[in-house]
Amino acid sequence: MSDTKTGTGAQGKSAPDEPTADESTADPTATVPASRTAEETDLGEAGSRLSTAPRDDAPQLPALGFIGWLRWFWRHLTSMRIALLLLLLLSLAAVPGSLIPQSGVDATLVDDFRQRHETLGPIYDKLGLFHVYSSVWFSAIYILLFISLIGCIVPRTWQFVGQLRSRPPGAPKRLTRLPAYTTWRTEAEPEQVREAALALLKRHRFRAHTAGDAVAAEKGYLREVGNLAFHIALVVMLVAFAWGQLFKYEGNKLILEGHGFANTLTQYDDFKSGNLFSQDDLDPFSFTLDAFRGTYEPTGPNRGTPRTYEATLTYSVGAYGEERTTTIKVNEPLEIGGSKVYLVSHGYAPIVTVRDGQGKVVMDKEAVALLPLDGFVTSTGAIKVMDGYRNADGEREQLGFNAFFVPTFAGEGEGTMVSQFPALLNPRLALSAYHGDLGVNSGIPQSIYRLDQTNMKEFKDSEGELFKQRLAIGETMTLPDGAGSVTFEGVQEWAGFQIAAQPASGWALAGSVAAIFGLAASLFVQRRRVWVRAVKGADGITVVEMAGLGRSESAKVPEELGELAGLLFDKAPGAPEPKPEADADPDSPDSSDSPDSPVSPSATDADPDAGPKDATASHDPASHDPAVPAEGPEK
DSSP states (O other): OOHHHHHHHHTTOOOOSSSSHHHHOOOOTTTOOOTOOOOHHHHHHHHHHOOOOOOOOOOOOOOOOHHHHHHHHHHHSSSSSHHHHHHHHHHTTTTHHHHHHOOTTTTHHHHHHHHOOOTTTHHHHHHGGGGGGGSSSHHHHHHHHHHHHHHHHHHHHHHHHHHHHOOOOOSOGGGGGSEEEEEEEEEHHHHHHHHHHHHHHHHHOOEEEETTTTEEEEEHHHHHHHHHHHHHHHHHHHHHHHHHHHOOEEEEEEETTTEEEEEEEEGGGEEEEEETTOOGGOEEEEEEEEEEEEEESSTTTTTTEEOOOOOOOOEEEEETTOOOEEEETTOOEEEEEEEEEEEEEEEEEEEEEETTTTTTTEEEEEEEEEEESEEEEEEEEEEOOOOOBBBSSSBOEEEEEEEESBBBBTTSSSSSSSSSSSSSSBOOOEEEEEEEETTTTSSOOOTTTTTTEEEEEEOTTTSSOOOOEEEEEEEEEEEEGGEEEEEEEEEEEEEEEEEEEEETHHHHHHHHHHHHHHHHHHHOOOOOEEEEEEEOOTTSOOEEEEEESSSSOOTHHHHHHHHHHHHHHHHHBBBBOOOOOOOTTTTTTTTTTTTOTOOOOOGGSSOTTTSSSTTOOOOOGGGGGTTTTTOOOOO
16 A cells, blocks of 8 residues: 555656656656647646647748749739729829829919928928829729739730630530520421531521530620720820820910911920920921901800801921911811810900100000900909119119900999900900019010019009000000000910820720720620530430520520520421320339439439539420420529
8 A cells, every 4th residue: 555655646747756657658858848738748648739839840831932922923913803902093193183283283373382381392292292103002902903914905805816716615414504595396407407506506607516416606705895896905005195195295375367387495475295206206397477356256145156167277397397377276276296285265466556755666566465354354464664764864674464354344434344255346455564674684584474562662643543544456555654655556466376196095095995895795695605405315206405595694695695586486496295195103113203204304313514514404395385495593
């Protein structure tokens, strides 16, 4: 008893000074891992498995490596889900370009935004929000979308080419399992039925061939063609838009009647272009505005609406091109090379003559264009006399006039200076006079339509107010203190033109049209398959089976199969059903439910590859009228 108590504890532990048989035979150099508890050591390997701690010798997953990560990234990038996500991101990224002023469109608005928003301005600059479409992040989304679309298109194209080169698959063993099914018996030979079915299906634009005892046919390949065309068109549109944005240019020019324009950068009033545009990309041409003609509705609710709005030009292409005459109308531009000249605006330019204090003419019948403010061409602007003027004391100064013009004045005492009609019926020119320094020699650019009054002084009338006067054609405004005079000589018309070039615009249009037609084909064309099997039955009568399957959910498959079956039935009409014998035993194995019947296969014994598992087929020959082939319910 004492030996037992000292040799083994209550829990079966061995005394440290008396090793067990296992310990005596174990490797004396073996050590117990530190991660094992004393209890696990005593319980052996079985006890160690009760622990949830990970084992040191557990197998590790292999690292992907550089090539593996590249493959993983490429698979995800070229997936349709990522392509749609990138397309959504591109749409969202274009939103700031519509809400925030862009430096490529109007740098003045961008500078004004920076001055009014001292906090947001620097942030927008760092994020590239003032030039969204040329920013790094927008370009990255654009390029990733381009690569993703190409990665989607190439493998699908090769797969589709393989489908076109192969034949439609053969008929399943159990046609009764397909969603649309019909059958009948005929006295025609199986070969004749198959030949008639082959001709019929080809006549209905099916790709058909005979495979064994059946004819296999397929139709609707335009669905995948449309799908591929849609994606290819998106790539064409992306390339065309990018090319157009990089190489485009657009400028505006205001031209008085009788004056001309040459397509050089210095001739434009304002000009903007793409990042890769160079001056050599300008098409060499020039033109002269011979006349502008505008007529307007005189009465009615549309009074003042333009009826005729056109400009007559004389133009030439190149330095020594032949001069030609043409007429430009709204939305009917002049096309020269890759450039288009659009008629975009119209206005009036009062003709004035200015004399200094000594009576010397310092501005001789010069037309000064004014900008219209409304649909009746109420116009405003500035007249500036920058050189040659001397005041009554003989000192050099500059003159400036704020000008307000109406082509049709309501009359004295009939209201303010607001035009009553856009045509020149009763023109008036109102001027307010200033003298001093116009600031044109400071080197700071300024608008020709605005008078900078920073260093200008007002001419005063007898009451000490700003000197101003309203003039009709032929009237003269005499400046105070013998400072000179201004004569309103007449009115000249001007037209505003926009000269623009958008490379690859034709490709963009073609891509848009192809995308629309491709999307329509992928949505409305249904790909479907039809099989016709004709075999001899046990009684020597030919059994004809027809079945259809849509590659996509389509309600037209049963209707189409019924139409085809009706046409084939005309070629192979149904045979009369055999008359049952009077004394026939209903429990006889020769009944219509006999497994020997060729037209009543069990749906449960069908081949699993025959069609959808949940499709229900109508396969009882007694339930079908030969003239109206039966159709199974839709899937």
